[in-house]
Amino acid sequence: MMQTATEINELPGNNEAELSLIGLTFVRGQVPSAAKVLATTDFYSPYLRDVWGACLELEEERQMVEPFAVHDILKRNNPGAAALWPVSSLANTSLGIPITHENVYVEKIRSASVRRFLIRKLYDGIQSLIAGEKGTIQSLRRELNDLEFTEEAKGNFTSLADIFEKQVKPALLDLRQGVTHKISTGFPAIDRIIGGGISLSDVMLVAGIPGGGKSAFVLQLTSNIAKQGIPVAFLSGEMSDKENAFRLLSQSSQTANLNSAVHLSDNDVEFYNKWVDALKTLPIYMDSRTYDLRTLSLSLRNMVENYGVKVLVIDYIQLMKLNRFDKHTRTERITETSQEVKRIAMEYGIAVIEVAQFNREGAKSGKPGMHDLEGSSQLEKDTSLIFIIDREEQSSNVTLRVVKGRNSGLSEVSGRFEGWKLSFEF
Template identity: 25%
Template sequence: MAKPVTQFICSACGATHKKWSGRCEACGEWNCISEEAPLSAGPGKAALGAAKGRRIGLSDLRTQETPPPRRTSGMAEFDRVLGGGLVPASATLVGGDPGIGKSTLLLQAAASFARAGAKVVYVSGEEATAQVRMRAQRLGLADSAVMLAAETNLRDILTTLEAEAPDLAIIDSIQTMWLDTVEAAPGSVSQVRASAHELTTFAKRRGVSVMLVGHVTKEGQIAGPRVVEHMVDTVLYFEGERGHQFRILRSVKNRFGPADEIGVFEMTGAGLAEVANPSALFLSDRDAPA
């Protein structure tokens, strides 16, 4: 059996190179290429062996499928961007600039889902549980039944989620997770890819809705390999200027609903408030005197 060939992967865009260089030819970033072992040896005559697999069942396009059940949070803007609510056994990736308010948005959504009767686990890899509680108190969410944890070891996180069996698990953020089977630093292409794969597989296997937080690069792309966006069912971007109070939650991919929905929020001292009539807001900005 041939030995796997070592790859050189760009941590900025995920492009694969045959040899190391100081600059990525795909995205133009400098000092971003690192040597990493591939996940497998690739296709070959001995990849599957002689054993046959089981025969899978087939259906046609005329088969009637019932719509997936939805769990709503009560945040109308958030639920609409999701396509009408959260779908069980789904994986959602929420991207945005650091400090734009992703953690605030998801903490408020977690509290809303918990108040609606869902069992929610919020795992932070960037902050201690005391910091998350302080934010919850500032937002008026201290009375919600959201369960907290501060951990980056994905094996321990998955073991806990298996035991707790929540309806929704929020991982903040995917760039901080590390898997002990991958010999790479947290935040590397291999770690982000493997961690996202394990969490997505867990969501499908256990029927748990998983939300992953991802930071974006200066080019506006979610940091790490683009394959993560293909793994998940829904990709949302949380956008806005730090000096401006308004934020837009935009759906760029949704396997369970339209991919062109937006939700508008206003950042206030008490957290993110929904903007019920964003069209009037934009019209008022247009009509304002220069």
């Protein structure tokens, strides 16, 4: 006889969180705002489902949520639950409950509920596949897509009170103590014109003419940021990991680009090995094999959770695809990719630095602007900062123009780019 999913033992639940949330509700006399997304089916214990249903009923009727009123509803709807939960037991759930942890309880309850749903659906799906039932895979896919949409749709709005209490007040205290959460570029002159550095969730775009030093600039930014102890993920679509490591070694040692070297002396090798030993502890993680954002997003989740990555560098954005089977036109792909990169920055709470190419007309013009970027309209919308590197022909003089700055005005800073050692100074 085939076992059904409802007969599976030891489905995940969190009895402590369920009891704590109910106790917190009694303490406040109303259902916490963050908990109103929870249905009775989100609770694992059948009797606690009845208790939560009574709390929701009182809340809907704008009555005080307290143990006596809840018990009266239990007696009416489910005498068994009323017998199991006398008024004294209901009241005891509120003893010693912190009054500010509803979000923690809600998240634990929802997490267990989602896992139970998935286990049941997957188990039933496996049984259906074994039985050879048609349409099982399509049905599972629809169920999972519906769940993903539901989870994304819940709880996206946050009250102004919560924002002030949990985000603004701590930020004010940090500012009073001189603590900033902005990430320095390592160039004080650039930090000054962009309001102190790069913010988490920002998308910063760097553009310039071919050979203008865009890739060298973002690689130097990567090194500068990593030297502050901030982990950086560096994704390159044009150069291998070894080539980028050679370029980083050349920048740091202030020597000629090693990718152009054909021979090194013993002294040279010893010199560079000392630099290697000094640089290899930097929290930089390179990838030159990923070209699609779906793979990148999965990989980045691991990097953020396990390695603490705070900055993602993409060199360059127009080479990226949405997935390995992307059939979009180039313009469509840039539009979709730009939107997805912004979503990644917001979801993971990281800063993104992306390199972009000018279109042919912009590359030929004397002083290209935002409108000359390939896929310019969408890139402009999705970025917080846009830098354009202007380099005088046959000269090491450069100007870094800020043509879009969310928290800064339009400005520029002059500097030098020593192309032979791939190094900028501002």
